[in-house]
Amino acid sequence: MRIAVIGAGIIGLATAAELDRRGHDVIVFDPEPANGASRAAAGMLAAAAEAAWGQGGLLPLARTSAALYPAFVAVLEAAVGRELGYGTTGTLTVGVDAADRAALFELGEMQAAHAVPVQRLTGTAARELEPALGPAVTSAVLAGDDHSIDPRRVTDALREVLGDRVREEQVVGILRREGRVTGIRLASGEDLRADVVVAAAGLGAAGIDGLPGLPLRPVWGDILRLRVPAALRPLLTRTVRALARGRAVYVVPRDDGTVVLGASVREGGVAGVQAGSVLALLRDAETVLPGISECEIVEMLARPRPGTPDALPLLGRPEPGLVISTGYDRHGVLLTPLAATLGADLAEGLPLDPATAAAVDPLRFAADARTRSSSADLTPPAVAALAGAGQKGR
Ligand SMILES: Cc1cc2nc3c(=O)[nH]c(=O)nc-3n(C[C@H](O)[C@H](O)[C@H](O)COP(=O)(O)OP(=O)(O)OC[C@H]3O[C@@H](n4cnc5c(N)ncnc54)[C@H](O)[C@@H]3O)c2cc1C
Incomplete structure (x- = not known):
């Protein structure tokens, strides 16, 4: 399949690399690759230390992702021939x-x-x-078991693996035809067809025309x-x-x-x-x-x-041809291997297990979430109202 990934943070890059590994034709778009939250991240993989009352849903995701880390690191280190600063001293x-x-x-x-x-x-x-x-x-x-990694070495390695398939361009909109997403519109005005679009633009997802309203802050x-x-x-x-x-x-x-x-x-x-x-x-x-x-x-x-209101990601396939993968809050580096695997599964049309799907459903805060027709629909007060709807427990 031809897959367009929006966002070259650690989530978009890792998802694209996984899709590439599975044989798909992937292109990633980002005007400033790896310069968002992923650039700042400390790289703690702290499933245990980050456990907090009221965030019980995070722990199974965090532990599953932590368990995927050794293989994720081994594959990437082998691909680029250098170490990624994976520290396993606790x-x-x-x-x-x-x-x-x-x-x-x-x-x-x-x-x-x-x-x-x-x-x-x-x-x-x-x-x-x-x-x-x-x-x-x-x-x-x-x-x-709480390890650490250098996120900048990870994003550098992922960018090296993807090479010129990371394009420094901004996406401004999602294209649809006959009830399914069919591609993206770039800031340059160019339209690009894709079988699947993966929206992994971090906070930037709120500014892309045609994505459902998401409770990001x-x-x-x-x-x-x-x-x-x-x-x-x-x-x-x-x-x-x-x-x-x-x-x-x-x-x-x-x-x-x-x-x-x-x-x-x-x-x-x-x-x-x-x-x-x-x-x-x-x-x-x-x-x-x-x-x-x-x-x-x-x-x-x-x-x-x-x-996000409950500190859990927004990950799912809300409609044919569209995967949303954002809202990783304080845990995006830890959750990267899991996000890449599940994001690639969703792009391939595979279902998530029901408990995970419900926990990370990108529309869980807005049962009646409407698809926006223009970016003007998602003004800051609208974002705040959506976020407020799910504020319980935080
Ligand atoms: C100070 C700090 C410390 C942290 N420490 C940790 C830690 O120790 N462990 C941990 O697990 N997590 C940590 N985090 C959280 C982690 O950094 C994030 O959860 C993670 O980086 C999110 O990755 P992302 O790819 O979703 O977002 P980002 O890294 O923000 O990437 C999103 C990308 O999308 C691009 N984009 C936006 N809009 C568009 C558009 N319209 N078109 C194209 N591209 C677009 C942006 O340019 C950006 O590059 C920390 C965060 C911060 C700020």
């Missing part, structure tokens, strides 16, 4: 004060209830694992990259997530001597890097990892995550 979540300890305990209870293998540790035991942790750390939970994240001085390396050997007096922060080590420090979660504010977010991230990271103040800041970045 994730340590640490706490500082009594309230943090209580929150970690609650997290541990929930993880145990879902048979997620974690180990509770004292602050001293955590420092034995990661000597750079400071004396403020009083409690910890080790999730040995921007959830901004500020994030820093720092270089660790030679004398302090390795600062960490595994990802450390912290609750520092109630505030969440994480530090993900890379194998090139840098660490990623993130991330804020804000629904408004400036579109660039927000000073207060950076201040809070550095202060909270220093509370648990004093050596962070010795590091050199090499990058500060902010990007909006494609948020």
Whole structure:
């Protein structure tokens, strides 16, 4: 089949690569490939540590995708002949004060209830694992199966695999004929026929004519990259997530001597890097990892995550010829191998298992979702109203 993929973030690229592997004729369109949320992502594959009350639907998806990661990485590394920074040393979540300890305990209870293998540790035991942790750390939970990857190496590798089938052009509309989607319209005015269109444009899906209204909202994240001085390396050997007096922060080590420090979660504010977010991230990271103040800041970045009301993706085939794959919120890197597999299955007309299909149905918040005839139909208030309809539990 001829398949047009809209969006060259990690989701669109991985889905296109999977479709290519299955023998389809794929083209990906994106005016700025891999420069959306995927560029900012830390790359934590934290199925256990991200488990949260009220988000029970996420855990099975997250664990399934995490299980697909080793094969996903092996295939891609073999294709490009280099490593993708897949770290399998686990994730340590640490706490500082009594309230943090209580929150970690609650997290541990929930993880145990879902048979997620974690180990509770004292602050001293955590420092034995990661000597750079400071004396403020009083409690910890080790999730040995929570891995990490470098998302930029993944998107670089996927772009290399796809080569000139990634075209730097914006899609402005979906074409239909006789009740099915038949192609896309580019910003240049060119129409392109396709047997299937995969809309994986992250937040950009809301601005494409002819897609159903989707309850997407921007959830901004500020994030820093720092270089660790030679004398302090390795600062960490595994990802450390912290609750520092109630505030969440994480530090993900890379194998090139840098660490990623993130991330804020804000629904408004400036579109660039927000000073207060950076201040809070550095202060909270220093509370648990004093050596962070010795590091050199090499990058500060902010990007909006494609948020959904229940933090679950919008993935499905709402009509013949159209697959929607967006709304990966805070978990798009973790969910990439699953999204690629399920997105390719949907493009081929294969059904998802009923429980997954219901959990990620892109129209689950708008039973009467109407197909828009023009982008003007989806004004910000309409997006807000749709999102509000499914706000329960968040
Ligand atoms: C600070 C931060 C940290 C994060 N950390 C993690 C993490 O540790 N682990 C994790 O699992 N997830 C993490 N995430 C979430 C993750 O980054 C996202 O869920 C994921 O990148 C979403 O991928 P995507 O391909 O759907 O979207 P994007 O990466 O945003 O890609 C969408 C693409 O579509 C293109 N596009 C938009 N409109 C159009 C159009 N009209 N035509 C053509 N192309 C279009 C855009 O240019 C963009 O390249 C983080 C996010 C942020 C912001």
